[in-house]
Amino acid sequence: MKTYPTLFPSFGIKKTFGLLMLAAFCLNNTRSFAQSKDPVIENIIKEETDNSHLETLAHELFDGIGPRLVGTPQMEQAGKWALAKYKNWGIDARYEKWGEWRGWERGISHIDMVYPRVKSLEGTQLAWSPSMKKPVTAEVIVLPDLADSVAFQKWLPAVKGKFVMISMDQPTGRPDDNWKEYATTESFDKMKQARSAQTEAWRKRISNTGYTTRTLPVALENAGAAGILTNYWSAGFGVDKIFAAYTKKVPTVDIALEDYGMLFRLAESGDKPRITMQTESKELGVVPTFNIIGEIKGTEKPDEYVMLSAHFDSWDGGTGATDNGTGTLTMMEAMRILKKVYPNPKRTILVGHWGSEEEGLNGSRAFVEDHPEIVANLQALFNQDNGTGRVVNISGQGFLNAHDYLGRWLSQVPDNIREQIKTNFPGTPGGGGSDFASFVAAGAPGFSLSSTSWAYGNYTWHTNRDTYDKVVFDDVRNNAILTAILVYMACEDPAKASREKSVLPTDSRTGEPMKWPEQRKPNRHGGLD
Numbered sequence: 001m002k003t004y005p006t007l008f009p010s011f012g013i014k015k016t017f018g019l020l021m022l023a024a025f026c027l028n029n030t031r032s033f034a035q036s037k038d039p040v041i042e043n044i045i046k047e048e049t050d051n052s053h054l055e056t057l058a059h060e061l062f063d064g065i066g067p068r069l070v071g072t073p074q075m076e077q078a079g080k081w082a083l084a085k086y087k088n089w090g091i092d093a094r095y096e097k098w099g100e101w102r103g104w105e106r107g108i109s110h111i112d113m114v115y116p117r118v119k120s121l122e123g124t125q126l127a128w129s130p131s132m133k134k135p136v137t138a139e140v141i142v143l144p145d146l147a148d149s150v151a152f153q154k155w156l157p158a159v160k161g162k163f164v165m166i167s168m169d170q171p172t173g174r175p176d177d178n179w180k181e182y183a184t185t186e187s188f189d190k191m192k193q194a195r196s197a198q199t200e201a202w203r204k205r206i207s208n209t210g211y212t213t214r215t216l217p218v219a220l221e222n223a224g225a226a227g228i229l230t231n232y233w234s235a236g237f238g239v240d241k242i243f244a245a246y247t248k249k250v251p252t253v254d255i256a257l258e259d260y261g262m263l264f265r266l267a268e269s270g271d272k273p274r275i276t277m278q279t280e281s282k283e284l285g286v287v288p289t290f291n292i293i294g295e296i297k298g299t300e301k302p303d304e305y306v307m308l309s310a311h312f313d314s315w316d317g318g319t320g321a322t323d324n325g326t327g328t329l330t331m332m333e334a335m336r337i338l339k340k341v342y343p344n345p346k347r348t349i350l351v352g353h354w355g356s357e358e359e360g361l362n363g364s365r366a367f368v369e370d371h372p373e374i375v376a377n378l379q380a381l382f383n384q385d386n387g388t389g390r391v392v393n394i395s396g397q398g399f400l401n402a403h404d405y406l407g408r409w410l411s412q413v414p415d416n417i418r419e420q421i422k423t424n425f426p427g428t429p430g431g432g433g434s435d436f437a438s439f440v441a442a443g444a445p446g447f448s449l450s451s452t453s454w455a456y457g458n459y460t461w462h463t464n465r466d467t468y469d470k471v472v473f474d475d476v477r478n479n480a481i482l483t484a485i486l487v488y489m490a491c492e493d494p495a496k497a498s499r500e501k502s503v504l505p506t507d508s509r510t511g512e513p514m515k516w517p518e519q520r521k522p523n524r525h526g527g528l529d
Contacts (some may be wrong), residue, residue: 002161004523041412043341053336054476057085057329058321062468067316069127070356071101071287071527075313080354082292082312082332082353098366101356102527103284104128106316110135111253115274116266122256124317124464125279126230126245130253135278136227138162142267145201149210160224163275166216167231167263168202171195173257175236175458205322214246221250221328225278228252231260236458239465242317251279254317254464262420286528289355291363294335298348298491304492305374308334308352308483309364309383309435309446311357318466322456326476327384328353333476334484345491347379354435356526357385358462364435366521375439379497380405380490381446382483383436389451390475391482392420395427397440397447400514401498402426406447417478418476426502431517443517445497449479 068075079095086093092101104127111123114137140163146152172179179188206212211219217228227250232241238256241420245252255263266273292312298304310327314320335351354363369376384391392409396402405426410418430437430448439446452475460466488498504514 004153012230022430024313038341038412040488041485044337044488045414045481047337048333048477048484052333052473052477052480054329054333054473054480056363057332058325058468058473062319062321062325062336063331067318067320068312068314069104069106069316070289070313070359071103072316073105073284074316075355076519077289078312079292081320082442085332085337086294091294091296091335092338093292094368094369096291096293097288098291098355098363098370098520099289099524099526100286101289101525101526102128103287104527105282105284107131107280107282108278109253109280110276110278111255112276113259113263113273114276114417115130121259121261121263121275124240124242124252125281126243126252126254127316129245129279129281130248130250131279131281131283132251132279135276136226136277137267137274140165140229140263140267140275142264142272143209145205146208148208151173152209156219156223159220159513160382163225163227163229163277164220164225164269165229165260165264166206166213166220167229167260168198169261170233170257171198171235172211172229173233173261178237180220186323198391205421205495217246218248221247228410229260230254231257234256234458234463235505236455239459239463240317241462242464243462251277253277253279256464270299279312289363289524289526291355291367292353293367294351294353296335296339296343296345296349298346302348303497304347304377304379305350306345307352307381308487309352309354309381311355311363311435312353313355313358313363315358316461317462317464318369318460319468320387321466321468322454322460322470323466324357324385326388326471327481330384330398330476330479330483331410333480334487337480337484338487342488342491345488347491349487350374351489352435355436358525359524359526361432361435361520362436362522362524362526365520366524368438368444368519375442375444378439378446379493380486381436381439381444382449383434383446383488384449384451384479385434387451387454387456388419388470388472388475389454390417390478391449392422392452393450394421394423394447394449395430396423396425397427397436397445398502398504399430399445399498400500400502402445402447405493405495408475408493409472409486412489413482413485417482428504429517437517438519443499443501443516445499449483451475451479470511479507
């Protein structure tokens with residue numbers, strides 16, 4: 001929102017004159033930002049309000065297909081689903097291969113403690129974890145606190161045939177906001193100090209082995225460990241982050257904090273807990289990686305482009321609902337609406353559903369590299385990624401005149417949506433984080449439609465709880481309306497958006513002026529030795 005300084009902090013004897021001047025100022029300001037009764041915008045709002053497809057799309061994608069890890073059959077199935085949806089809506093869409101990846105498919109995970117008592121454990125094998133040929137029952141041990149790498153090598157034979165725990169036992173399973181609400185100040189401070197000391201001690205324990213968190217699991221599997229147990233707690237009740245395994249012969253499994261802590265304490269106290277584990281997966285060889293590109297051809301300036309953008313892939317601890325399922329559905333729904341109420345845009349409308357964002361913006365970087373003619377004639381790109389929340393922040397990404405054209409386009413967005421958005425002009429260029437940065441690095445005006453949190457960082461970002469039930473559909477509906485209006489306004493604008501770059505501020509770390517991010521090459525051969 002644009003704000004104005006207080007004109008008359010004290011009226012005094014000129015109170016009447018001040019009130020008249022203030023009224024005239026407000027009237028002029030209202031007129032300058034008055035929204036026209038544009039039938040296309042009214043129809044965009046009406047279509048999403050009365051005929052939203054979001055719940056159906058979410059159910060089909062999240063519940064029916066599930067997570068979309070690059071290289072998996074589910075990612076391929078989701079691509080076919082998106083192509084079919086666009087075809088049904090009368091939108092041309094295509095599958096663009098840009099590389100290849102290690103193919104893998106997740107199977108079942110069964111983990112049970114069988115001694116000193118019987119209990120089924122919550123756990124998830126990490127992505128690309130190798131399959132087990134049969135269930136294995138073995139003792140659980142904890143990585144010991146050893147003096148140095150020489151002591152570690154002497155201890156290493158002890159792992160043979162055992163499951164090895166290599167993550168710290170968290171001192172609390174309660175998130176900090178829960179402590180802050182209920183604990184005494186002294187108790188909360190004591191816990192934080194103990195946790196910091198414990199975290200540093202565990203970091204040193206790993207370092208003393210001579211390995212890192214990436215290389216240690218491989219050393220343990222080579223020494224004959226039955227499997228690797230980890231816990232990557234996401235600082236919320238019942239939530240862990242699920243990333244990739246580094247082992248290739250034995251499974252790597254994230255055990256939920258509550259069960260991990262129990263096993264850790266039993267092992268540390270000498271009770272020698274035993275678990276039975278069976279995890280299954282399939283290696284599928286080399287498979288293609290792809291983007292899905294949809295298109296509504298422009299009528300007056302077909303060789304200029306306005307793009308919608310969201311990454312299509314996800315991690316697979318949950319179903320990728322808010323990262324980036326809701327971003328994907330926002331763009332699909334906006335395309336559906338635009339095709340229905342604005343079928344003949346002045347500029348060509350494109351949508352990019354990118355593959356392998358999670359491994360380094362690879363799909364969008366490949367598109368930028370493969371389609372310089374589109375990037376050179378891009379009016380604007382709108383990307384949404386960070387969760388299910390309504391859009392509350394838009395930065396000019398360092399483009400000097402972004403305020404002028406984004407301001408014009410935003411002025412036509414309904415008040416209840418626009419007034420929640422904080423803008424930052426000209427801002428600074430994003431160097432990463434999501435796919436808009438691939439375009440910004442190439443000097444093209446790409447903008448992030450950044451959402452309000454909904455505890456995204458702790459609870460759904462890359463976690464085992466990123467599922468359909470976390471979607472806030474009212475917020476996603478707002479985002480679909482916002483995106484469709486911005487795209488419509490960008491298509492209709494008679495002026496081409498300026499790409500002039502602002503003078504960047506000084507980097508506080510180096511004392512040197514910030515530099516525009518450099519265009520980076522994608523990884524087109526991922527997960528392959």
